[in-house]
Amino acid sequence: MTVTRNATNEVMRRAVDQLPSMIGYWDSSLRNVFANRVYADYFGIEPQDLVGKHIRELLGETLYQLNLPYITGVLAGEQQQFDRTLIDVSGAVRVTQATYVPDVVDGVVLGFTALVVDVSARADVERQRDRAVRLFQITMENAPIGKAVLTVDGRWLQVNKALCELLGYTSEELQQKTFRDLTHPDDIPLADEHLRALADGTLTNVASEKRYLRKDGATIWVQRNATLVRDSEAGDVIIAQIQDITARKVAEVTLERQALIDDLTLLGNRRRLMAELNSLKETSSDRPVGMLFVDIDEFKSINDRFGHAVGDRVLAAIGRRILDNVRTQDCACRIGGDEFVALLHSARSAKGVERLANRVRGLLAGPYNIDGTDIAVSVSVGWSWEPTTDPDELLRIADERMYSSKRA
CATH class of the missing domain: 3.30.450.20 (PAS domain)
Structure with missing residues (x-):
């Protein structure tokens, strides 16, 4: 069956009319030769009424001037593509992407085909994306x-x-x-x-x-x-x-220090000693640990004679001497007014602890020079060397030996 030219044209017309994009052809004098149904509907006129109209008349002066650089470019033989926000005949705002393709025959531009695609959905997605990016940037920066x-x-x-x-x-x-x-x-x-x-x-x-x-x-x-x-x-x-x-x-360290450190001597306090002893209980080890228990003899007489301020300075000086004579892994504490305990993790034998007790007794003895006044001091020292499974016994034995030393 032979298909006539008119029938072919009619098929092509229906096919183009069914496309969702605006398609039109404009000659070199900028008058419309063809427009599909979508193109005509956008401007609210019938397709046959669009034929012969000048593009300026269709677009209006404002839009025509905006598009004129692209019209000039396509008539010079160069394809043009650009985005444009338009308001159709019903007042709906549409974001479009327009493509102008020159119709060139034997080097002469006879006109151009205009393809206008509605990209409003894509533009809305891009706006939402850009808004999300902007909100993220604002949140970051502020x-x-x-x-x-x-x-x-x-x-x-x-x-x-x-x-x-x-x-x-x-x-x-x-x-x-x-x-x-x-x-x-x-x-x-x-x-x-x-x-x-x-x-x-x-x-x-x-x-x-x-x-x-x-x-x-x-x-x-x-x-x-x-x-x-x-x-x-x-x-x-x-x-x-x-x-x-x-x-x-910093505040936590300060609070911890206040909780475990004696402010006067900067040794550990009673709470620190008890924490160390409890830790020994938890290890449940039979390995012995050494302890020294130091008490200042007749310390009340120092306070009565020279005043509590001088007594405090004597205590601080004694604390420094104790600290200077124990090792880093050991724990020296002031547990009462004039009582000091050193927990000797570094000790290796009972004889070694006993020798250290005798040496500390001499090291801590006075005199202590406070503002030019020599203050005589003597101390009593007890010691113990017991398994860590019973740290209370460790403290009790050292305390008893200290009082035996004091009585002697």
Whole structure:
């Protein structure tokens, strides 16, 4: 069956009319030759009434002037593509992408085909994406605590102002570093362990207290919370919140010191000694531990004669001498007004503890020079060497020997 030219044209017309985009042809004098149903409907006229209209008449003066550079370009033989926000005949706002394709025959531009695609849905998605990105940026920049985006190998990708101020670096400087460059050396192993756990999925988030090194060399404590965000397209990243807790850590150390340290002598206090003894109970070891129990003879007479302020200075001086004569692993404490105990983890034998007791008795004896006055002091020292399974017995025996020494 032979298909006539008119029939072919009619099929082509129906096919083009069914397309969702605006399609039209304009000759070199900018008069319409053809427009599909979508094109005509957009402007509220019939397709046959559009034929012969000048493009300026169809678009209106304002839109025509906006599109004129692209019209001039396509009539010069160059394809044009641009976005335009339009309001159709019903008042709906549409975001479109227009493409002008020149019709060139034997080097002469006879006109151009206009294809206008409604991309409002895509534009709305892009606006929502841009809004989300903007909100993220606003949140990052205005957050009162440090925020950062890192790669799974620990490189800083994005950092906010608060983090830069906390660490003393610019964002550009931080982006040249990894978190290891800023982490205190003692905290790197645990930080690496957390990073591996996030990367392999063992953990989805981590929270820890760690130390960072500022650009000026200062060490600060931070509360670090990190979460892995998986993205098959952009790549996995770690979102981190970093809050300065240095003041809190200093306060904790101060409180701990106040709880366990004797302010006058800077030795441990009774609470510290009891904590050490309880720790010995928990170990349930038969390994013996040494102890010295020191009491100042007739200390009340020093207070009565020279005053409590001088007595306090004598106690402080005695504390320093005790501290100078015990090893680092040992624990020296002032447990009462004029009573001192040294728990000797370093001791190796009963004879060694006994010899140390005799030496300490001589080391702590006066005189002590306080503001030019020599104050005579003598002390009584008891000792013990007992298994750690019964630390109470350790203290009792040392106390008894101290009183035996005092009576002698």
